[in-house]
Amino acid sequence: MTATPSQSDSPLVVRAHRVVGDAVTLLALPLVAALVLPVAFAGGGTRRWFGGRAENQRAEAQAAKDAAAAAFYELDTAQRDLRISIETITAVDDSPAARRAVADFEAISRRIDEVSHQYIQAVDAHDLDRDDLEASAAARARTELTRAKDELANVKRELDRFADGLGPLLGKAETQLARLAPAVERARQGLLAASNALDGVRASGLKADDLAARLAALAPELTKLNQGAGQHGVPQTLERAERVAREAGAVRAEAERLPERAAEIDHRLVSLRTRAQALTTRSEQVEPILSELRRRFTVACWQDLQGVPEQAGENVRQAELKLKEAQAARDEQRWPDATALLSTVRALLNSTDESVSAAGDRLQRLNAVQKDPAAEIDRTRFAIRDAQRLAMAGRNTPDPRHARPLDDSVARLERAMGTLEGRHPDYWHFLTELEAVRETVARVVAQIREERGASGG
Structure with missing residues (x-):
């Protein structure tokens, strides 16, 4: 079955399809008709008989015409299939590679038009059905039709190579x-x-x-x-x-x-409201703690806590106000607003909790060091000695980078112990100094272990 030209085909392609159709129709004649035709020619038909050589040349020319028609049909089919591939790529891909593929296809299509035109000219130039077709004319027809077929085949191979190169682009587009x-x-x-x-x-x-x-x-x-x-x-x-x-x-x-978020907000409202009430009670206990600190210890031990009661009270009042706003937002189902307000409440209560706890912790620690400062001293000395042993492990002399801060820590400990000898010792300074010494020693230990771990020692 031959392809049917569409309305979008050019006159050149339509003419070529007609030529192909004629050739295929001739090839498809029933066997009986093929057997009858020679009899008609021999028995009084209109065609004159020119002998075996002329008829052989006519047959060879017709074979060349049929081969050229088949080559044209294959090229036309391949071009149509490839046009579908190009349209698939352009529908998906606008990359430089895709644009180059379109330009290359247009160039090949122009080449196809050229060889198709040459093929049609060759077909139109030779009427192989003429009664008086001479052997030389048939030979020329065969030569030109064979040349047209070869050109069509060459372009077909070029088109096939181009189609093979489209594989990655086409695969991506189809995906x-x-x-x-x-x-x-x-x-x-x-x-x-x-x-x-x-x-x-x-x-x-x-x-x-x-x-x-x-x-x-x-x-x-x-x-x-x-x-x-x-x-x-x-x-x-x-x-x-x-x-x-x-x-x-x-x-x-x-x-x-x-629904889960709404229930969670309801739970947080209740929980934070309860916590605010508890902090109100706790903040009321800060003033008695401060009073005891003032009575028993130097100003340096409690001066930074003076503003805790007032700040705690203000934080709790702000938290309670934000809780009311959060409740209103929840009632109006403004969920993001309610969540943000509850986060603010939590931050206020956390800050209040830390400051209120700081006052009680301060009194507790000062009471402990006043009663037995040796415990803090022994704890710090142990940390220093342990670091010194580590610094000397596997060495005759310690690394100066490690020994210097450890020696400074020993001197700093001695100076802090000296501050306890006065009539009104600054116990808070003593505690903070010893904490700072232990932090320095811990950094040295970490440095030694890191260096030995890196070196495999």
Whole structure:
């Protein structure tokens, strides 16, 4: 069966198809007709008989014509198939490589037009059915038709090589096209699932207005998806489908979690309100602690705690105010506002808890060091001696980078011990100095272990 020319084909291609059709029709004559034809020629037909040589040349020319027609048909079919591949690539890919492929295909198509025109001219120039066809004319026809067939075959090979080189581009394009329909369907299903989740939340009495607004903002994107990739492009449609599916999935997840989120906010409101009440009671105990610190220890031991009662009270009042605002936001179902306000309340209460605890911890530590300062001294000496042993392990002399800070720590410990000899010792300075010494020693130990670990020693 021969290909049928379409309305979009050029007159040249239409003419070529007619030529191919004639050749194929001749080849398809029934066997009986083929047997009858020679009898008609021999028994009084209109064609004159020129002898065996002329007829042999005519047959060879006809064979060359048929071969050229077959070559043309193969080239035309390959070009049509390749045009589909090029259209697939251009629908998906706008890269420089894709644009080069389009330009190369156009160049090959012009070459195909040239050899097709030469083929048609060769066919039109020789009427092989003439009764008076001479052997020399048949020979010329055979030569020109064979040349046309060879040119068609050469361009066909060139077209095949070009098609082979399109493999990566075509594979990428076909992969994206294969992803397109499932991606669009996932986006649609994601939007439907998000809408259903919102309906379920609203049925439970929750408004979820912010989620509804986010879902409504995706409506124009769904319209573009429905308009198709032909209008908006395959890469853009793929990206849009994936984004819509992702955002719709986020809306659905938040909608499904909303009842749990509301319950969590309710729990936090109760918990923080209880904590604020407890801190109110604790902050009232700071003043008696400060009074004892003032009575028993020097100013340096408690001066930095003077503002704790007032600041604690202010923090608790601010926390209670924010709790009321958070409750109002929760009642109005302004979930982000409620969450932010509760975080502020928590930060205020944490700060208050630390400052109130600091006063009690200060009194406790000062009482302990006043009663037995030797415990802090022994703890610090032990840390220094342990570091010194580590610094000397496997060495005759310590590394100066390690020995110097350890020697300084010994001297600093001795000076801190000297501050306890006065009538009114600054126990807080003593405690902070010894803490600083232990921190320095710990850094030296960490440095020694890191260096020996790196060297494998």
